[in-house]
Amino acid sequence: MSSSTSTSTSTSTDDETSSPARRRSPLRALFGRGSLDIQSTLLVMLLAVSFLAAIVIGSVGYVNGRDSLRAAAFDQVTSIRESRARDVERTLAGVQQAVVLDSRNDSALQASLDFNAGFAALDEQSIDPARQQAVTAYYEDTFVPRLDEATGSSTDPSLLEPTSPAQAYLQSLYTVPFDDDFDASLAFDAADDGSAWSQARSDHHDYFREMVDQLGYEDVLLLDLDGDVVYSAFSGVDLGTNVEDGPYSRTPLADVWATALESNTVDSSFTTDFEPYAPSLGVPTAWIASPVGSGADVSGVLAVQVPTETIDSVMTGDEGWADQGLGRTGEAYLAGPDETMRSTSRELIEHPDTFAADVVDHGTPTDVAQRQVATGSSVLLQPVATTAVEAALQGRTATTVNTDYLGHEVLAAYAPIDVEGLNWVVVAKVDTAEAFAPVDVFTRNLLLSTAAIIVVVSLLSLLLAQVFVRPVRRLQHAVNRVSGGEIGVEVPVKGHDEFSELGGAFNDMSRSLKVKQDLIDEQRRENDRLLRTLMPEAMAKRYKEGEETIAEDHTDVAVVYADVAGFDDFSRGMRSGERLALLDGLWRSFDEAAERLGVEKVRSSQQGYLASCGLTVPRIDNARRVVDFTLELEGILERFNATNSSRVALRAGIDTGQVTSGLVGRTSMVYDMWGDAVTLAHRVQDVSSQAGIYATERVVQKIGDGVPAVDSGTVTTQSGEQRVFRLERPAA
Template sequence: MPETEPAARRARGRLRRGLLSRVSIKSKLIVMLLVSSIVSAAVVGLIGYESGRTSLRASVFDRLTQVRDSQSRQMQDKINDLRNSLIMYTRGSTTIDALGAFTAGFDQLATASINPAQQQQVADRYNQFAKNTEQKTGKRLDPLALLPDSNAQKYLQAYYSAPVGSANNAIDLDDARDGSAWTAANTRYNDFFREIVDRFGFIDALLLDGRGNVVYSADKGVDLGTNLLTGPYRENNLRGAYEQTMASNAVDFAAVTDFQRYQPAGDAPTAWMVAPVGVHGRVDGALALQFPITGLNRLMTVDKQWQSTGLGTTGETYLAGPDDLMRSDSRLFLQNAEQYKRDAVEAGTPPDVVDEAVRLGGTMLVQPVATDALHYAQRGQSGTLITSDYLGHQTLQAYAPVTLPNTDLHWSIIAKIDTSEAFAPESSFTRTLVLTSTALVFVVCIAAMLLAQLFVRPIRRLEAGAQRISRGDYAVSVPVESRDEIGDLTAAFNEMSRNLGIKEQLLAEQRKENDRLLLSLMPEQVVQRYREGEQTIAQDHQDVTVIFADIVGLDELSDELPSEESLAIFNELLRQFDATAEGLGVERVRTLRNGYLASCGLNVPRLDNVRRTVDFALGMQRIIDRFNGETGRRLDIRAGIDTGTVTSGLVGRSTIVYDMWGAAVNLAYQVQSGSPKPGIYVTADVYEIMRDSRHFARVGVITVDGAEEPIWRLSERQS
C-alpha cells in the first residue's frame, strides 16, 4: 500500500503534464492574457474604487466644514460689530444726555393724569394687543394684568402708544404736542435712536434708568414706561441682562442675551444687547437694543441662496441653544411647510410642537434638534459625522460650538446635507467604474485572441530561422519538457543560446550604462517617457516649492585659485548639497555656474514641501559655514524660495536638457537676484506657511508684472 500511493501520484503528475504539453501555446497565451488582465483590472479597480470613494467623501466633508466655518465667522462678526457699535453709542454724549433728559421727563410725569377718553383708548389698545397675541400664539392674555399702573406709564401710553395702535409707526412720532419735558426730550433725541434702529435692523431701542424703568422706547410699544424689575414683563432675559449691566461698573461692557419670546413684541423670539450709560465710571442706566430673529435667520439661511453657497438642494445651516431648540429657521420649513410637518412628525417631533411652529411662522425656539452632532458641539467639540437629523433624514453633519467672547451665549452651529445628495458623485463614480471595468474585460478578451494569433505566428517563423542558423556547436542544452511550439522553439534556441547569451550580456551592460547616464540627467518618470519615443515631454505640477540659490564669493575664489582646484571645491560643495537635498526629499533640477536650482514636490508630491525646502536652504547655509570654518574662505549663500505651479520637461532637440520653468521659478529667481545681501529670502506665500515655525524679517518688495510683491528674509541662522 505505501508503495502504490507514490506510484499513483506520479502517474497523475505524468497525466497532468501530458495534458498540459498537448495544449497549444496559442491557447496558453489566451488564458494567460485573460487571467492576468482580469486580475490586474480587478486589483486596479478595487484600489481606484477605495481611493476615489475616500477622496469623494473627504471632499464632501471638507466642503460642509467650510460652509459651517464660514457661517460661524459671519455670525460672530455681525454680533461683534453690533456689540461694538452699541458700546460706542453708549459712550457718546448724545446717549448720556438723552438718558438724563428722558429720566427727568419720566419723573415729572409721576403726578400727571389723563382724561377718561384717553384712559379708554389705552384700555382698547391693550385689548387689541391681547387679541393679536392670542391669534398668533394661541396664548390667552389678561389685558387687565398688563394695563399701566403708574401715572407716567399711563401718560406715555395715552399720548404715544395708544394713538397709533398697532400700525407700527410710533417710532416716527417725535412730538405729541403735550408740552411735557418727556416730549421735549423725545423731539430732540428720537431721531438719533430711530437712526440706530433703522440702520442696524433692530426692532426697538430702550433707555432704562437706574430703577429699572423703561423711560424711553423708540417703538413706543406696550413696554414703554413699565418697570423691568416689578412690571408684568419681569420674567424675561432682558431683566437679567439689565441687572448684569448695572452691576458691571464698566463703560465698555455689553451684555448679549439668548433668544427668548418677548411678550411686548407679540411673543416673537427676541435677543437683547444691553450696555451701561453713565459718566466718570458711574452707571446711571442702560441702553437696550432689541435684536430680531430676521437678521440672524437671513444670515443662517444665506438669504435662501443655499445652492449657490454649496449646500445643494437639501443642505442647510442652523443654530441651536443649550435647550436643544433651534435658534434659526429650518430650510425645509421655509421651502415646503407641509413636507416639514410630515417629516418632523415621522422623525418623532410631537405634532403640537410642529403645529406651533406653523402657527408662529418659524421653527426658532420650537423645533427640538437633540442630535448626536449637537451634543458633541455642546461639549465643545468640532467635527463631522453621518447621522439622522431632526427630520429623520440620513445626513452628513459638520458641527462646532459658536465662540462669542464676552457673552453668556452657548450656541452650536450645524451644517448638514442629505447623504443621498452628498454621495451622489460617489454612486456615479461606482457605476462608471463598474461599466468601465466590464468594457475593459470584454476588450481584453477580444485582444487576447487577436494577440495570441499574432504571437504564435512569429514564433513559428523564429523556429524555422533558428534551425537554419543553428549549424554551429554551442554546447548549451536546454531540456525540452513540452511538445508544443515552445518546445520546438527551445530545441532550436539550444544551438545558439551561448552566443546570444554573450551578446545579451554585452547589450545589458550597455543598457545599464545608458540608463545611468539618463537618470543622472532627468527623473526616472521622464526617462521612461523618453525611452518610449515621446518627442515633447512637459508636465504641469501643482504645489511645488522652488529654491534658486547662488554661492556668493565663488567667482572671487575662482580668480584666486587654479581652475582644477576651484572646480574641485565647487564639485565638493555640490556633492554635499545633493546629499542634503536627498535626505530632505528635495530634487535637484540643474546647476548653474555658481548656482543651484532645486524643487520639492515636483515628482514626489509632499504636503510639507515648503518646510523641507526652507530646511534645505538652512542646510546649504550650514555647509557653506562649515567650508568657511575649515578653509578660512568667505563664501555665503543668497537663496530665493517661492511655492506654486511650475512646468518641467525636456528642452532642446540635438542636446536634450531637463529643466523647470514657471511663475514660481521666475519669482524665486527674482527674489534671489533682487536681494543685495546674502541670506535666505522667501515670498509672501512661503512666509504665510512658515511664519509660525521660523523667524522672518520683511526686507522690501520686488516688482512682478507691474505689481509689488513683499519679500522676507529668514532671520535665524542655524549652526
C-alpha cells in the same frame, strides 16, 4: 556438386509495423489537447493578470477616491460650519460693539438723561381717566387677543396693563393710536402735548430711528436706573413698563438690564438668548445691552432687540444655500442649550407645505410643527436633539454621520459658538445622498471604466493570444501533417525569437525525417527486390503481411534441377572472389533465360540450380518450357566454355508432378520447393555418369517428338521403377 544449400533472407520490419498512433504519441503529449489549449490557457492567464491588476488598481483607486471624496464632503460641511460660526460671531460681536459705542455716545447719554427726566415728570402726574380707559380698551380689545392668537395662550389683560401714570400716559399717546403699526409709530416724531418727554423724543427720536433703520434692530430701548423703560423706538406695550416689578420682570430684558448695571462699566455689553417676548406678540427676541454713561457716571441702560431675521440672514446666507456649497439639501443652523433651533430651518423656508409632515414623522409635536409653518420661524420651536447638537453642547467640535431633525441621514459638522453670554452651537449638514453623490458617481464611473478596460483588455488579450499562438498553431498543424504520414513538411520561420528557433528545429527534424524516410523507403524497395529474387511475389506478399506458416501444394509442375559439372576442377586454384564471380555470372545468365522462357527460379547455390514452371503461374506447356530452358542452359555453358577455355558441362534432371512450395525456418527464412517431382528430378541427373539432360518418362510423354529422347535407364522410387531418358538437342 551433389547437395543443395538454402540461401536465407532476414528483414527488419520495425518501421513498417509501427503504428501512426504510436509515432504521434510523443507529439500529442507535447501539443495534444487537454482541458485547455495553449491559446485558451494564455488567454486565461492574460485575462487573469489583467483582471487582477484592474481589480487591485480599481480597488485602490476606489478606496483612495472614495476617501478623498468623502473627506472633501466632510471638508465642505466643515468649511460651511466654520464660515457660519465666524459670520454669527462677527455679526453678534458687531452688534455688541455698536451697542457699546452707542451707549457711550453723547447723543445716547443726553437722550438717557432727557428721557429719564421726562419720564419722572410724567410719573408725578395723574392720568386722565379717558386716557386710562383708552389704554385698557386697547389691551382688552386689541393687544391681548392678538397675543393670544399669536402664542396660542390665554392671557389676562389686567396683568399687562400699565400700572404707573407715566406708562399709561405714554402708551395713550404713542402706542394706542398706531394700533400695532410699528412702522408708523417709528416714523412718528413726537406728540404736541408740551411734556418734557415728548420734547426729548422730538430731540432724540431721529437718532434712534436711524439706528434701527441702518442696523436692523427690532427695537431700541432706554431704561433708567430704576428699571423703567423710559424710551422705545417702536413705542410698543413695553414702553413705560418696569422690568423689576412689571409684567416683564422675568424676561431676558430684566436680566440683561440688571447685569449691565451690576457690571459698573460702560465698556462692555451683555447678550441674552432668544426667548419669546410678549410685547412682540411672543416672537423670540434676544437682547444686547450696555450701560449708558461715561466713566463711572451711568444714567441707565441701552438695550437693542436683535430680531431672528438678523441671525437667519447670516445662517441662510441670504437664502443662497446652493451658491454657497450647500447644494439641494444642505443648511447651517444654530441650536441653544434647550436643543431647539436658534435659526430658521431651510426646509421650512423652501418647502413649508411638506415641512410639517417631515418633522412630525420624526417626532416633532404636530402643534409645534404647525406653529412653525404659521410663523415662518423655527426659532425656539423646532427640536434638534441630534447627536451633533448634543456633542457640540458638550463643547466638542467634529463631524459625524447621523440622523437630523427631518429624519434624513446627514453628514454634519458641529461646533460651539464663541459668543459671550450665549451657549449656542452651530451645525452644518447635508444629506449623505447628496454629500456622497460624487462618491456614487465616481464609483459608477470607475465601474464603467473598469468594465470598459476589462472589455478592451479582453479583446487585446484575445488578439495577443492569437498572435502569440499563431506560430504554435502553424507548428502544430505541421506536426499533425507529419504525424499523419506526410514528410518534407516545413513551417515558415521569421524573426529570431524562441518560436522561430523552435520552427527552425522542427524544419531540421522534418528534413532529417525525410532523409531517413527516403532511406527506409529505399531499403524497403531493396528488401522487396531481394524477396522477389528469393521467392515468388505472391509468397513474398504473404510473408510481408505477417503469415508465419506459408506453404502451397501444386499439382502439375515441371521441375528441373541443374548442376554444372566440372566447375570445381575448372575453378580450382582461383581466388574465391574470382571463382564466385564466374559462378554468379552463370547463375545470372540462367536467371535471364528462365525469365525469358517463363520458368521460375526457386533457388540457386554453388551446388546447383533449382527451377520450375507452373508453380505460381499455371501453364499447359510447363514441361516443354522447362526442357527448352534446360537446352538453353547447355547453350549458355557452351558459350562459357568458349569464352573461358573451360570444359564444364550441364547435368540436369527433369520431372513433372505434384510439389509443395513454402518458407522454411524462422530466424533465417528460406523459400524452397519439395515433393516427389523435386526428389526425382534430383535423382535422374545421376542416372548416368555422363553429363546431359535427363528426364522422366512423364516429361518425355508431355513434350512429344519435338526433342529427341534416348533411354538411359531407370531409377527406383516408392511407386516403382521410373524410366529415365536423355534428351538431345534437336537438329538444326
